[in-house]
Amino acid sequence: DVVMTQSPLSLPVTLGQPASISCRSSQSLVYSDGNTYLNWFQQRPGQSPRRLLYKVSDRDSGVPDRFSGSGSGTDFTLKISRVEAEDVGVYYCMQGTHWPRTFGQGTKVEIK
């Protein structure tokens, strides 16, 4: 199985400051069709997960442009350009290239 490793697992941030979460996979996530199926999800306290980004860097509808994704192969990053109070929660990366689909452990973002 592909292991997804996120860091850090806890991220205290100051409002208005940037934040960055790393996600590394144990195998390349490039699929045979040339796409890289790496998603990012946000789970606010008490809510269901919500997808933010797909195929590394494509933003889902309604997702603020302060969220961006980058990376390739086995190394990926989620960046929040300026953290807002509503961004508090747990962020997960997930690979959809290989079966079984696997998630990272989650990164808890909180306000300092």
Next chain:
Amino acid sequence: EVQLVESGGGLVKPGGSLRLSCAASGFTFGSYSMNWVRQAPGKGLEWVSSFSSSGTYIYYADSVKGRFSISRDNAKNSLYLQMNSLRAEDTAVYYCTRDGRYSGSNDYWGQGTLVTVSS
């Protein structure tokens, strides 16, 4: 508006069975692959099972293979998860999710249904 509404969760004894349902609306259900993802209390997300739109594939996580069975009824716009031989470690919120047709997996999630396995 896409909506996924899970039901069927509850308290069950170890070794027991439960059937979860997911009612879908707001999209052409039969054209989309669907999934179950679970989250144990205070833990992360775990993919459980997937059923493709065409029926070409059905996949299970090793942790549930042989005990859980996924199915769908396109006429009723519904996805199901039959869970047998339940164990304490199956205790979790179970989410129904949809795969986007061109945007990859898990683009929409339901609110989840809690399954508690305890004597």
